[in-house]
Amino acid sequence: MIGSTIRIFGILIRDKEKEKACVQQILARYVNSIKTRLGIYDIEHSESHPYGLILIQVVGTEKEMDQFEKEIYMIDGVEIQHMFFRS
DSSP states (O other): OOOOEEEEEEEEEEEEEHHHHHHHHHHHTGGEEEEEEEEEOOOTTTTTTTEEEEEEOOOOOOOHHHHHHHHHHHHHHHHEEEEEEEE
């Protein structure tokens, strides 16, 4: 059996109004690699909290995912972290 890797990225957008368009452009370029996308925010306090958190499960080559992570990382005000699970 060939092992596979499950890749999950957490993207924290510190200023949604300022940075969400940049993040969305990158997500659109990688749309075929995104298997699951989950936006997490607090509805009760959405106006007082300018940040947003997106969890993304991706598929693709390691090279593609490294490039995706690099592109997100280069946006000021956005933090990206990853989890890799090998089976």
